[in-house]
Amino acid sequence: MRTTGTTRAQAVWPQLRVADWTETRETLHMWTQIVGKVRLAHAPLLNHWWQVALYVSPRGLTTSAVPYGTGVFDIEFDFVDQALRLRASDGGDRRIALESMPVADFHSQVLRALRDLGVPTAIQDHPNEVEPAVPFPVDYEHQTYDPLAARLFWRQLLQANRVLGEFRGRFAGKASPVHFFWGAMDLACTRFSGRRAPRHPGGSPNCGDWVMWEGYSHELSSCGFWPGGGEEGAFYSYAYPEPDGFAESPVAPSEAFYSGENGQFLLPYEAVRTADDPDRALTRFLDSTYVAAAERARWDRASLETDPERWADR
Structure with missing residues (x-):
């Protein structure tokens, strides 16, 4: 309750x-x-x-x-x-x-x-x-700046960065830092299986296809936060290449859903913000969508995942 x-x-x-x-x-x-x-x-x-x-x-x-x-x-x-x-x-x-x-x-x-x-x-x-x-x-069209809104956005990023960082710590394979990509204006963290991926089709507006070829050169599961996809923004998770059955995989919490338009799972930010335990709600989303990608694509999870508390008793 x-x-x-x-x-x-x-x-x-x-x-x-x-x-x-x-x-x-x-x-x-x-x-x-x-x-x-x-x-x-x-x-x-x-x-x-x-x-x-x-x-x-x-x-x-x-x-x-x-x-x-x-x-x-x-x-x-x-x-x-x-x-x-x-x-x-x-x-x-x-x-x-x-x-x-x-x-x-x-x-x-x-x-x-x-x-x-x-x-x-x-x-x-x-x-x-x-x-x-x-x-x-x-560009003289874009000129409005509300300092309070910018500060609130940064505070959203602070919380997302913190939970994403803990999520990253449970992976021993190749993983990106938690970082902010200014192209799409999103905070992202990406895990990799270690295998090469098929060439990305490209198609991002005003961005050479070769940029996407480099970005998606290896099989991955990516997650993050962007100021869209929900009334207050959304957390996302996708796989490249997307394995068969990924979109139909069960994920948590109940507010999460697969967006065919975006080709990824989304969790509205407001569903996390208003949860009894926001950290746990977001972590469940990150974990369940990663498992959906890794299991469907048959990643070597035993080799890639690790215990972040492995030295806690030393």
Whole structure:
């Protein structure tokens, strides 16, 4: 039986209706693409494009350390003080206020701040995985920024990142970090079977098919969170290639369902937020959808899975 009122566990999972921050979300999406492309311009290629992603930080989203010359720099969206912070290992520091402004202005300010830091950077000047792909230097349409909405979104990511990190810890095989992909604006964590996958068909808007060939070069089970698919966003889980019977597999909790339109299982964020135990509800979804993929595709689960408490008594 559901208890009345809001539990302490529920209180840390913030409420943010997708429809209430559409304009801010679209602006922030373009801003994260610009910062992500800066990392892409300097970081060495990693498998599946892992070098381009951002990471949840104690204050927002960060590139982490990016190499440049014999030093490093980083860029962080600070949703606590509402500033974009750019820092270099030689002591250089620049700050851009996060406030309503056109994407074109944000783009020029970021590149100027990098030049001032001694990190001149040229990036691809248009976004990926969106339609239409308005070039950043002429995008004056996306300019709304609500700092409260951005902070609430970051707090959603904080909780999702925490539970996804625990889920990742139970896998001994190849697995991605928990990271934020700015193309689709989602937080993701991916497990791999170790086997090659058939070439991905591509088809993502304004994104070369070869990008998907690299991203999906090996058989995988991926999960994450994105601000869509539900009234307050949704957790997702899919397999590539999708094994026979995957869509019909039993998963938990009861609010989870397979979306034929999206080709993945979805669990509305609000179903997690309002659960008696949000962490457990999300973990059940992650575990059951992974098992559906691994069992249907006959992964070597005995070799790939591990006990995260294996050294707890030492």
